[in-house]
Amino acid sequence: xxxxxxxxxxxxxxxxxxxxxxxxxxxxxxxxxxxxxxxxxxxxxxxxxxxxxxxxxxxxxxxxxxxxxxxxxxxxxxxxxxxxxxxxxxxxxxxxxxxxxxxxxxxxxxxxxxxxxxxxxxxxxxxxxxxxxxxxxxxxxxxxxxxxxxxxxxxxxxxxxxxxxxxxxxxxxxxxxxxxxxxxxxxxxxxxxxxxxxxxxxxxxxxxxxxxxxxxxxxxxxxxxxxxxxxxxxxxxxxxxxxxxxxxxxxxxxxxxxxxxxxxxxxxxxxxxxxxxxxxxxxxxxxxxxxxxxxxxxxxxxxxxxxxxxxxxxxxxxxxxxxxxxxxxxxxxxxxxxxxxxxxxxxxxxxxxxxxxxxxxxxxxxxxxxxxxxxxxxxxxxxxxxxxxxxxxxxxxxxxxxxxxxxxxxxxxxxxxxxxxxxxxxxxxxxxxxxxxxxxxxxxxxxxxxxxxxxxxxxxxxxxxxxxxx
Numbered sequence: 230x231x232x233x234x235x236x237x238x239x240x241x242x243x244x245x246x247x248x249x250x251x252x253x254x255x256x257x258x259x260x261x262x263x264x265x266x267x268x269x270x271x272x273x274x275x276x277x278x279x280x281x282x283x284x285x286x287x288x289x290x291x292x293x294x295x296x297x298x299x300x301x302x303x304x305x306x307x308x309x310x311x312x313x314x315x316x317x318x319x320x321x322x323x324x325x326x327x328x329x330x331x332x333x334x335x336x337x338x339x340x341x342x343x344x345x346x347x348x349x350x351x352x353x354x355x356x357x358x359x360x361x362x363x364x365x366x367x368x369x370x371x372x373x374x375x376x377x378x379x380x381x382x383x384x385x386x387x388x389x390x391x392x393x394x395x396x397x398x399x400x401x402x403x404x405x406x407x408x409x410x411x412x413x414x415x416x417x418x419x420x421x422x423x424x425x426x427x428x429x430x431x432x433x434x435x436x437x438x439x440x441x442x443x444x445x446x447x448x449x450x451x452x453x454x455x456x457x458x459x460x461x462x463x464x465x466x467x468x469x470x471x472x473x474x475x476x477x478x479x480x481x482x483x484x485x486x487x488x489x490x491x492x493x494x495x496x497x498x499x500x501x502x503x504x505x506x507x508x509x510x511x512x513x514x515x516x517x518x519x520x521x522x523x524x525x526x527x528x529x530x531x532x533x534x535x536x537x538x539x540x541x542x543x544x545x546x547x548x549x550x551x552x553x554x555x556x557x558x559x560x561x562x563x564x565x566x567x568x569x570x571x572x573x574x575x576x577x578x579x580x581x582x583x584x585x586x587x588x589x590x591x592x593x594x595x596x597x598x599x600x601x602x603x604x605x606x607x608x609x610x611x612x613x614x615x616x617x618x619x620x621x622x623x624x625x626x627x628x629x630x631x632x633x634x635x636x637x638x639x640x641x642x643x644x645x646x647x648x649x650x651x652x653x654x655x656x657x658x659x660x661x662x663x664x665x666x667x668x669x670x671x672x673x674x675x676x677x678x679x680x681x682x683x684x685x686x687x688x689x690x691x692x693x694x695x696x697x698x699x
Contacts, residue, residue: 230405231413238417242383243424251379252425258375259429262366263436266316271442273311280308280328287332289653296633296647299656300626300640303332303345307618309611310661312602313449316437317456318369318594325608326350329615331622335563336527341552344560344641347619349567351516352574352608369597372460373590376426377467377496381488383418384471386481388694393481397697411472411694415687418468423461430457448665452600459600462679463593467492469686476693500588507584513573519566526562530555549637549645556641571612578605589682592675599672602663606671614661621657629655 242248287305291298309327330348337343391397400410434453437443445453471488478484514522534555541548582605585591598604630636630647639645 230409231416234400234405234410234413235417235420238387238414239420242418242421247379247382248421248425251383251422252428254375254379255371255425255429256432258366258371259433260436262316262368262371263433265365266437267440267443270311270313270315270440273315274442276327277308277311280306284308284659285653288656292651292653292656294650295643296626296629296649296651297643299651300630300646301342301344301643302334304618304622304659305330305332307331307615307659308661309608312607312663313443313445314452314456314601315603316367316433317453317601318597318603319365319367325352325605329612331615331619333563335523340642340644341556342643344556346560346564346567347615349571349612351570352578368456368460368601369594372463372597373593374496376422376460376464377590378492379422380418380464380467381471381492382485383422384414384468385475385485385488387414387418387472388475388697389478389484390475390481392479392697407694407697408691411691415465415468415472419461419465422464422468426460426464427457452602452665455600456597459593459596459676459679462683463589466589466679466683466686469683469690473686473690473693476690476697495588496590500585500591503585503587504581507581511577511580513570513577519570522566523563526566527559530559530562534558544644546637549639549642553639553641553645560641575609586675586678589679592679592682596672596675596679599668599675602668606668607663610663610667611661614659618657618659625655625657 284305284307287302288299291302307329311327326349328350330350332345333343333348334345335343386393388397391400401407438445470491471484474487474491475481475484478487534551538548538551538555541551582591582595586595595604595606599606627640629651630638630640633647633649635649636647637645
């Protein structure tokens with residue numbers, strides 16, 4: 230009986246004007262997305278490759294000089310690898326930096342040079358408007374906004390329309406259980422929308438996969454499959470919402486108005502409003518405050534070491550030890566300051582993301598970004614990769630210096646470290662990788678929340694349909 234109702238619902242939708250318009254709209258948007266990605270991705274990939282080359286050249290130049298130069302200059306700019314699935318969810322990627330500076334020379338005098346630290350470019354989210362840029366039509370925009378609206382337009386009259394035409398009474402007069410009728414309508418509408426969506430996705434991937442600069446690995450195809458399933462789950466949420474409202478009202482026109490208002494509030498307005506409010510409650514330290522604290526830390530280090538440093542003979546071991554301690558303490562203090570600012574920025578973004586989860590469109594955007602390898606969670610993984618590499622780099626410097634019997638092993642000053650050149654091949658290589666298991670862990674809460682919304686709305690639709698009087 231469920232399959233019979235499903236087929237009837239599917240047949241009615243396939244012969245409707247809204248099905249034809251939906252097909253044309255989704256095909257057009259997905260084709261636009263593919264063309265834009267093929268135009269922009271090669272540029273992003275080339276910028277990444279250029280940064281990698283500059284990074285390697287910097288290491289080779291420093292290594293050819295000496296171990297000290299390699300330690301003092303640092304690894305240079307560490308780039309974030311662009312995701313081949315950026316066309317799925319670009320979202321807030323525009324507001325996130327694509328590199329971390331692994332070298333931050335601030336001063337130099339006499340025999341002392343400031344040592345490298347990790348300098349994090351600021352995270353500058355647009356908390357007044359977190360919606361995807363409509364000019365850049367990605368899957369996140371198509372699924373989050375277009376597909377949700379299409380689902381409502383297919384279900385606003387699913388029950389109220391049949392009640393107006395009198396067909397609902399005929400169907401229920403044949404001893405059809407109401408849960409069977411509801412499930413049949415849900416499945417029929419879901420298949421009706423999935424057909425044009427799947428066709429548009431296939432067209433999109435066909436166009437993208439023909440490009441030489443886009444290489445989709447096995448893992449990338451798996452991520453695409455997960456994204457497609459998330460889109461279906463998200464679609465079920467709005468289908469359940471449409472059935473719920475359609476069962477509660479008498480007329481289809483009233484159902485349509487209510488659903489459009491709900492869509493505008495929860496999909497368009499609420500995420501931006503909440504983000505603006507929560508983001509304004511607390512903000513990271515300003516750039517002026519940051520630089521003031523940076524210079525204050527430097528002055529404190531100078532006050533502690535300089536008076537003793539100038540009192541020692543120029544080439545004495547004690548003077549070298551004091552110089553090394555001063556440089557090391559300054560680098561450590563500056564690193565802590567940069568990490569404090571980074572933690573404040575991450576904390577602000579995390580609070581905003583936690584609050585705006587009340588909107589289903591933000592949940593699906595976060596999920597798509599997680600599995601597409603873009604967005605905030607991807608940036609956190611990149612920062613973990615950078616910090617892990619920085620630790621490897623420092624360990625390599627310390628171990629290599631310890632292996633040189635001619636070195637004084639005083640870290641932070643040229644006269645105290647090895648002056649021998651280093652083989653570039655021995656230097657640790659930075660690798661920015663993605664971990665699918667981590668993506669699942671970070672997306673678990675959003676997946677559970679999205680599933681909960683679907684279950685609640687389906688339950689509400691069933692309870693409302695049970696009480697419908699025909």
